[in-house]
Amino acid sequence: GERSVSSSLFIPSLIGNQRDMSRKAWRWVLGLIYIFAVATIWIAASFVVQSVVDAGVSPFLITFICNSLFVVYLPLFEIGRYLEDSYGSLMFWRNKRSHLLELVESDKAVLLGQGGVKSDRLESLELEVGSGGKGLDEKGRWTRLRVAKVSLVICPFWFLAQLTFNLSLKYTTVTSNTILSSSSSLFTFLVSLIFLGEKFTWLKLISVLLCMSGTIIVSLGDSESNSTATAKNPLLGDVLSLISAVFYAVYITLIRKNLPDDDEGSGRFSMAQLLGFLGLFNFFIFLPGALILNFTKRERFNALTSKQLGLVVGKGLLDNVLSDYLWAKAVLLTATTVASAGLTIQVPLAAIVDSLSGNKPSFTDFIGAVAVMVGFAGINIPLEMFYRSKETSIIELEPGTSFTDPPQVVSDSIGVDSSETLVS
Structure with a gap:
């Protein structure tokens, strides 16, 4: 009797576990598909920029148009804010995951080696409601003014990072650009180590040295190569790629410094709103530069053909908007480390396309790429991975839980009022 009872309880449990494993396997595969899609979009966007720049379009104008497209997030945010205020208690709204927050959180995790957050962040966020002096509204959310101030601070660095990145494609190959950009x-x-007290480890030191070695190898190899139709001055292009990586590092560090952690009790914020303001400030701050280019006839707006404008706008929407969404989904469905390591597929993709277009990468490019990618992985692997073997076995014993469960977040799909993403 006891055996039959235990069997009747065990079989449904076994079936449930199998279904759960099947669901997780499918989510993992879907996440890998998203990672491949993101890498493909980024590489395709680089080749689009290179082709448009070679056709005579100013990298400044391309950067201005593409970055300004971030403003499309603002109406989405306002609609989401209205729906949350009006129907915030509906389960379908509360249960949706935030996709845009994962972008910055994953970038922070990927580039700063912060692969996850502490388990105590799973607790509900406790805020002092009505603390208007802290830039919070009555619901504990960041005010528009507070978000706008952060966007204003990071806007110039983001623009310069994108400008130097696009400009580098005028002088060097997409393969070299992709490798060197990974040094961000x-x-x-290094910036976080100096200004944010980032934790130093020997693994990260070795990884930093590998990145530096790979960067030097690629740059030296390009300095000895002859110029081509698509790589007019490889060394200059490499230098611009590195400058872009530096600006991007400053941008990421500023985000980490200014955006709140749940355990700091500093309120909930929206990445959609932050990116929307980023596009808005980008438009107004750099519009004078675009007008100067137009009136001095260096880059007239009407000189853009409809095809070129379509390529630039399409690049902005796919590279800046869609890839952000897919990257966030990839982090949710797999893990930050997996998603980060998976993006190294950009290098072989770029090498293949460059080879097909007559710019076959040199042997030094491959050696440098391996060094940079290994160093990239070493910097981004969270230390917690090496100390979780015992914890994993304990967690897996608990019904319905697993160490590989997808991360949970606290907010909506638009990132309306996102608190800290719980990426593992």
Whole structure:
């Protein structure tokens, strides 16, 4: 009798576990598909920029248009804010995951080696309601003014990072640009080590040295190569790629410094709103530069053909908007480390396309790429991974839980009022 009872309890449990494993396997595969899609979009966007720049379009104008497209997030945010205020108690709204917050959180985790957050952040956020002096509204959310101030601070660095990145594609190959841009994690770690007290480890030191070595190898190899139709001055292009990586490191560090952690009790914020303001400030701050280019006839707006404008706008929407969403989904469905390591597929993708277009990468490019990618992985691997073996076995014993469960977040799909993402 006891055996039959235990069997009747065990079989449904076994079936449930199998279904759960199947669901997780499917989510993992879907996450890998998203990672491949993101890498493909980024590489395709680089080749689009290179082709448009080679056709005579100013990298400044491309950067201005693409970054200004971030403003599309603002109406989405306002609609989401209205729906949350009106129907915030509905389960379908509360249960949706935030996708846009994962972008910055994953970038912070990927580039700063912060692969996850402490388990105590799973607790509900406790705020002092009515603390208007802290830039919070009555619901404990960041006010528009507070979010706008952060966007204003990071806007110039984001624009300069994108401008130098696009400009580098005028002088060097997409392969070299992709390899050297990956060194942004190196610069982010160094900046964070100096200004944010980032934890130093020997693994990260070795990884930094590998990144530096790979960067030097690629740059030296390009300095000895002859210019081509798509790589007019490889060394200058490499230098611009590195400058872009430095600006991006500053941008990421400023985000980490200014955006709140749940355990700091500093309120809930929206990445959609932050990015929307980023596009808005980008438009107004750099519009004079675009007008000067137009009136001095260096880059007239009407000189853009409809095809070129379509490519630039399409690049902005796919590269800046869609890839953000897919990257966030990839982090949710897999893990930050997996998603980060998976993006190294950009290098072989770029090498393949460059080879097909007559710019076959040199042997030094491959050696440098391996060094940079290994260093990239070393900087981004969270230390907690090496200390979780015992914890994992305990967690897996608990019904319905697993160490590989997808991360949970606290908010909506638009990132309306996102608190800290719980990425593992």
